Amino acid sequence: MFGSDVYASRRARLTSRFDGGLLLFPGNVESPMNYADNCFRFRQDSTFLYYFGLDQPDLAAVIDVDDGTATVFGDELTIDHIVWMGDLPTIAERAQRVGVSDTRPLAALGDVVGAALAAGRRVRFLPPYRADTVLRIAGLLGLPTDEVAGRASIDLIRAVVDQRSIKAPEEIEELDKAATTSVAMHEAAIRMVKPGMREAEVAAEVERIAVAAGGRLSFPVIATIHGETLHNHVHTNAASDGDLFLLDCGAETALGYAGDLSSTFPVSRRFTDRQRVIYELQLAAQNTAVQMLAPGVPFRDVHFAASRVIFEGLRDLGIFKGNADEALEAGAHAMVLPCGTGHMMGLDVHDMENLGEVWVGYDGQPKSTQFGLKSLRLARPLEPGFVVTVEPGIYFIPQLMDLWRSQGTCAQFIDFDELDEWRDFGGVRNEEDYLVTTDGARRLGPHKPQTVDEIERLRGA
Amino acid sequence: MFGSDVYASRRARLTSRFDGGLLLFPGNVESPMNYADNCFRFRQDSTFLYYFGLDQPDLAAVIDVDDGTATVFGDELTIDHIVWMGDLPTIAERAQRVGVSDTRPLAALGDVVGAALAAGRRVRFLPPYRADTVLRIAGLLGLPTDEVAGRASIDLIRAVVDQRSIKAPEEIEELDKAATTSVAMHEAAIRMVKPGMREAEVAAEVERIAVAAGGRLSFPVIATIHGETLHNHVHTNAASDGDLFLLDCGAETALGYAGDLSSTFPVSRRFTDRQRVIYELQLAAQNTAVQMLAPGVPFRDVHFAASRVIFEGLRDLGIFKGNADEALEAGAHAMVLPCGTGHMMGLDVHDMENLGEVWVGYDGQPKSTQFGLKSLRLARPLEPGFVVTVEPGIYFIPQLMDLWRSQGTCAQFIDFDELDEWRDFGGVRNEEDYLVTTDGARRLGPHKPQTVDEIERLRGA
Numbered sequence: 001m002f003g004s005d006v007y008a009s010r011r012a013r014l015t016s017r018f019d020g021g022l023l024l025f026p027g028n029v030e031s032p033m034n035y036a037d038n039c040f041r042f043r044q045d046s047t048f049l050y051y052f053g054l055d056q057p058d059l060a061a062v063i064d065v066d067d068g069t070a071t072v073f074g075d076e077l078t079i080d081h082i083v084w085m086g087d088l089p090t091i092a093e094r095a096q097r098v099g100v101s102d103t104r105p106l107a108a109l110g111d112v113v114g115a116a117l118a119a120g121r122r123v124r125f126l127p128p129y130r131a132d133t134v135l136r137i138a139g140l141l142g143l144p145t146d147e148v149a150g151r152a153s154i155d156l157i158r159a160v161v162d163q164r165s166i167k168a169p170e171e172i173e174e175l176d177k178a179a180t181t182s183v184a185m186h187e188a189a190i191r192m193v194k195p196g197m198r199e200a201e202v203a204a205e206v207e208r209i210a211v212a213a214g215g216r217l218s219f220p221v222i223a224t225i226h227g228e229t230l231h232n233h234v235h236t237n238a239a240s241d242g243d244l245f246l247l248d249c250g251a252e253t254a255l256g257y258a259g260d261l262s263s264t265f266p267v268s269r270r271f272t273d274r275q276r277v278i279y280e281l282q283l284a285a286q287n288t289a290v291q292m293l294a295p296g297v298p299f300r301d302v303h304f305a306a307s308r309v310i311f312e313g314l315r316d317l318g319i320f321k322g323n324a325d326e327a328l329e330a331g332a333h334a335m336v337l338p339c340g341t342g343h344m345m346g347l348d349v350h351d352m353e354n355l356g357e358v359w360v361g362y363d364g365q366p367k368s369t370q371f372g373l374k375s376l377r378l379a380r381p382l383e384p385g386f387v388v389t390v391e392p393g394i395y396f397i398p399q400l401m402d403l404w405r406s407q408g409t410c411a412q413f414i415d416f417d418e419l420d421e422w423r424d425f426g427g428v429r430n431e432e433d434y435l436v437t438t439d440g441a442r443r444l445g446p447h448k449p450q451t452v453d454e455i456e457r458l459r460g461a
Numbered sequence: 462m463f464g465s466d467v468y469a470s471r472r473a474r475l476t477s478r479f480d481g482g483l484l485l486f487p488g489n490v491e492s493p494m495n496y497a498d499n500c501f502r503f504r505q506d507s508t509f510l511y512y513f514g515l516d517q518p519d520l521a522a523v524i525d526v527d528d529g530t531a532t533v534f535g536d537e538l539t540i541d542h543i544v545w546m547g548d549l550p551t552i553a554e555r556a557q558r559v560g561v562s563d564t565r566p567l568a569a570l571g572d573v574v575g576a577a578l579a580a581g582r583r584v585r586f587l588p589p590y591r592a593d594t595v596l597r598i599a600g601l602l603g604l605p606t607d608e609v610a611g612r613a614s615i616d617l618i619r620a621v622v623d624q625r626s627i628k629a630p631e632e633i634e635e636l637d638k639a640a641t642t643s644v645a646m647h648e649a650a651i652r653m654v655k656p657g658m659r660e661a662e663v664a665a666e667v668e669r670i671a672v673a674a675g676g677r678l679s680f681p682v683i684a685t686i687h688g689e690t691l692h693n694h695v696h697t698n699a700a701s702d703g704d705l706f707l708l709d710c711g712a713e714t715a716l717g718y719a720g721d722l723s724s725t726f727p728v729s730r731r732f733t734d735r736q737r738v739i740y741e742l743q744l745a746a747q748n749t750a751v752q753m754l755a756p757g758v759p760f761r762d763v764h765f766a767a768s769r770v771i772f773e774g775l776r777d778l779g780i781f782k783g784n785a786d787e788a789l790e791a792g793a794h795a796m797v798l799p800c801g802t803g804h805m806m807g808l809d810v811h812d813m814e815n816l817g818e819v820w821v822g823y824d825g826q827p828k829s830t831q832f833g834l835k836s837l838r839l840a841r842p843l844e845p846g847f848v849v850t851v852e853p854g855i856y857f858i859p860q861l862m863d864l865w866r867s868q869g870t871c872a873q874f875i876d877f878d879e880l881d882e883w884r885d886f887g888g889v890r891n892e893e894d895y896l897v898t899t900d901g902a903r904r905l906g907p908h909k910p911q912t913v914d915e916i917e918r919l920r921g922a
Binding site: 031032033034035036037038039040041043045046079082083084085086087129130131132134135138145198200201203204205207208209210211212213214219220226229230231232233234235236338339347348349350352353354397399400403 | 492493494495496497498499500501502504506507540543544545546547548590591592593595596599606659661662664665666668669670671672673674675680681687690691692693694695696697715799800808809810811813814815858860861864
């Protein structure tokens with residue numbers, strides 16, 4: 001974890017945003033796989049990590065805004081726990097490491113929250129994303145479970161988003177580490193794939209690298225010969241000569257910070273001519289987007305600039321037609337780019353997605369409901385300290401082609417017969433991670449090989 | 462998955478155990494890590510897999526005992542789902558593959574359950590182990606969330622336990638596969654460890670092998686130089702010359718069947734004399750336990766036979782003292798063996814642990830509350846078709862030594878000064894998986910190297 005002063009000053013800054021009441025931070029509990037004691041690897045809640053740094057289950061914390069104190073709630077280990085799971089410092093010792101001097105047993109949390117409510121004080125909490133947390137908050141606040149989400153505090157969401165959006169130097173160091181491990185994962189995969197290899201073997205190797213580095217994956221690996229499916233977690237296919245392989249994966253550091261990179265490469269040693277055309281078009285969109293990153297530039301503009309490059313490139317190939325402005329306005333490009341060009345990244349790979357994309361990516365402004373644009377997670381003007389991914393893609397999705405053709409969607413901008421010639425192409429995406437600086441942006445981690453030459457060299461061409 | 466007849470006949474056999482009512486099987490939903498859409502790798506509920514075979518989230522199933530029908534509830538994919546996560550066959554097509562011809566949208570589940578309740582029919586369900594399932598059952602049955610667990614059906618638990626306890630040939634084939642991959646994981650680890658290597662590197666490599674084989678880990682890896690902690694999931698230490706390394710891990714096959722093996726080996730090329738003495742004592746207990754496996758033999762007797770070997774061996778070393786019968790009755794051996802000698806294994810690594818160890822391992826008889834014996838998961842007489850692990854261990858746990866010494870626990874059977882000489886020794890465990898046959902037992906998977914010679918050879922001595 002970071003030094004105790006880091007957490008103390010983060011809490012002080014948060015506290016200064018409120019006039020009174022309690023701020024409630026329920027830490028995460030274990031997530032059972034197939035029975036209560038067989039659990040997925042524990043993942044602490046990111047906001048709890050941000051303000052309280054303790055990476056163990058069954059903890060909670062409260063900031064009392066009125067008197068400025070913070071309390072960590074947790075129970076000491078029993079001998080059974082020590083025998084089975086190992087020893088830990090006391091709750092007081094753990095809390096001390098994050099600058100909290102007041103600790104209480106977990107059961108006292110109900111008393112503290114109950115007393116505050118009885119005194120008419122406001123108890124603010126963030127929207128829960130796990131059912132355990134819903135049950136816990138419902139119990140603490142005496143709410144029906146289906147009312148918990150609606151009672152989350154917008155004020156607290158906004159305060160946390162404001163703070164976590166701007167990455168501090170110690171966070172940037174972690175994000176650089178995550179990106180460095182993530183580049184190693186991609187290079188290993190680009191080198192290892194051979195015709196006949198199953199996707200699962202590639203997924204397994206990149207996960208090995210993340211775990212061996214002392215962390216874990218920041219999200220489930222996408223390692224697929226069907227890159228046209230954006231978040232494809234099926235790894236049962238074998239790669240063949242002529243396939244395009246799409247890898248989207250990243251490491252999370254031991255402290256919880258994410259990397260998120262994508263690569264696309266041929267299973268053969270070289271790209272085919274068709275593959276190279278689409279691949280270089282994606283790279284052109286990627287580089288256009290990267291060049292634009294700077295304070296004050298709305299990420300929505302970055303997204304549309306990348307989308308324009310792709311629209312115009314595919315218009316040259318006869319797939320799209322018509323006026324680019326009108327086509328982009330109508331969302332025609334979403335046929336091949338049905339998602340956004342990037343998102344915030346930090347302690348979460350989609351940073352703070354649990355707090356609501358409208359707050360994280362739109363500063364409270366409404367999101368579009370148009371297909372494609374509704375999946376743009378970040379639109380607001382960039383600020384120094386933002387960390388974002390850049391990942392335009394080109395995807396040929398047979399089911400989407402068939403649906404739009406049958407509905408006549410954007411028919412004035414799409415030559416469906418020409419598009420159908422690309423039906424079995426798959427998908428292409430590169431993705432890099434950038435820190436917005438005072439005068440532009442800098443890439444996190446080392447260069448990821450991604451020109452055609454670099455890729456073909458790694459593939460042994 | 463298996464052929465549709467397998468699932469149909471499993472359901473027919475279950476249905477025959479009841480006179481009427483509905484049997485409700487809520488499939489699992491996704492488990493979020495740090496926000497709703499960033500999930501751990503999906504794990505279906507094992508009982509749902511057993512009767513309905515469908516390994517996707519957001520499904521449920523009902524068996525109507527009165528008319529003998531089975532219904533799968535689920536929703537068809539939207540274009541958004543297809544674009545992001547990929548396509549799947551329709552619900553009807555998926556259900557057909559497991560022999561179910563009746564399918565309905567997920568929202569209809571509430572109507573079906575509601576109509577049955579209104580007609581005064583019994584709706585039986587199993588104890589939930591995930592908060593999502595608690596919320597779902599509470600909603601379906603109109604129960605307060607804290608009453609759900611208590612309303613689970615003992616009749617249904619017993620019927621499912623009876624059926625799942627006896628492994629069919631197609632299940633044994635899967636369990637052999639799981640054990641084979643698990644042995645490969647152990648051999649790789651025994652070969653790779655070197656002084657200076659971090660535990661995380663070993664954990665990462667064995668997980669890689671499980672995932673590359675098309676499955677996953679059956680439980681979180683234990684890979685540690687502190688084998689005295691039974692389920693040690695901390696992997697931050699570096700191994701040093703002179704350390705003992707304990708590995709407990711297993712593969713789960715793509716169909717969900719578990720392997721579970723343990724190995725202990727020196728980080729140096731050879732065991733020290735002290736290590737060899739304890740290691741061979743564990744192996745003697747292991748072999749004694751394995752020899753006893755046969756139908757009709759209570760696993761409690763197997764546990765006590767292994768415990769006796771360990772007690773007597775450590776008595777020869779001066780650690781224990783006194784009469785073995787009395788010491789075992791008093792639970793003195795739990796100082797170094799605070800857990801059981803094995804457990805059932807199948808679709809869960811601790812098979813059906815969510816249904817209650819009293820039903821799975823004790824046939825409804827009460828469990829002991831004595832320290833150590835309370836952690837014996839399996840005591841009942843073995844039957845042909847049971848699959849069990851055999852894993853006696855010897856653990857020197859400083860905190861437990863200090864506690865018992867301070868309390869005088871079992872002081873007549875323990876020389877605490879002599880025991881303290883072993884304070885920093887660590888722990889030793891081997892573990893193998895066995896199928897109980899009509900006249901004995903056979904090991905699942907290939908031989909795992911575990912004699913001192915075999916281990917030292919793999920270590921390059």
